[in-house]
Amino acid sequence: LVSSVDCVSSAPVILDPNTAHPRLVLSDDLTSVRFxxxxxxxxxxxxxxxxxxxxxxxxxNSGAHCWDVExxxxxxxxxxxxxxxxxxxxxxxFNTGVWFVEYDYDGWYSxxxxxxxxxxxxxxxxxxxxxxxxxxxxxxxTNTHLHTFTTSFTHTLFPFFLHLFIxxxxxxxxxxxxx
Numbered sequence: 468l469v470s471s472v473d474c475v476s477s478a479p480v481i482l483d484p485n486t487a488h489p490r491l492v493l494s495d496d497l498t499s500v501r502f503x504x505x506x507x508x509x510x511x512x513x514x515x516x517x518x519x520x521x522x523x524x525x526x527x528n529s530g531a532h533c534w535d536v537e538x539x540x541x542x543x544x545x546x547x548x549x550x551x552x553x554x555x556x557x558x559x560x561f562n563t564g565v566w567f568v569e570y571d572y573d574g575w576y577s578x579x580x581x582x583x584x585x586x587x588x589x590x591x592x593x594x595x596x597x598x599x600x601x602x603x604x605x606x607x608x609t610n611t612h613l614h615t616f617t618t619s620f621t622h623t624l625f626p627f628f629l630h631l632f633i634x635x636x637x638x639x640x641x642x643x644x645x646x
């Protein structure tokens with residue numbers, strides 16, 4: 468297991484506005500996202516149109532990477548990594564090529580294909596070891612391991628974040644940092 472103290476936060480994960488679902492609004496510095504009404508954005512091929520997701524702008528195809536996500540204001544979220552080629556149009560995104568943890572305060576929107584976090588957290592740390600074939604999730608506040616997925620990665624991976632729709636203007640990501 469990778470200890471959460473192994474991650475040194477140094478730079479924010481920059482979100483890719485071209486991938487953001489039309490109901491997600493990114494901050495000016497592209498490091499946080501809020502849920503709002505539909506935004507007038509182009510329906511480009513890389514944009515999510517069904518799941519309320521956004522990807523990080525930097526992909527990884529080797530090495531170890533770490534980032535923290537502040538989620539304390541959100542009642543419904545999913546976050547993790549996905550392949551660059553994963554489907555963004557329609558509802559198939561969570562069928563393959565995605566490794567994630569999720570929190571759903573009432574269990575209504577849980578997919579069951581990721582790891583369900585049972586308690587509300589302030590932050591989640593993601594540790595990706597591409598060469599080692601693991602992506603681990605932990606609570607950096609309590610230094611508690613949540614879950615580790617083990618596989619053999621063969622495609623470029625991107626951080627992804629999903630924000631469900633319960634509370635309008637609810638912020639999901641804030642001060643997302645990578646190490």
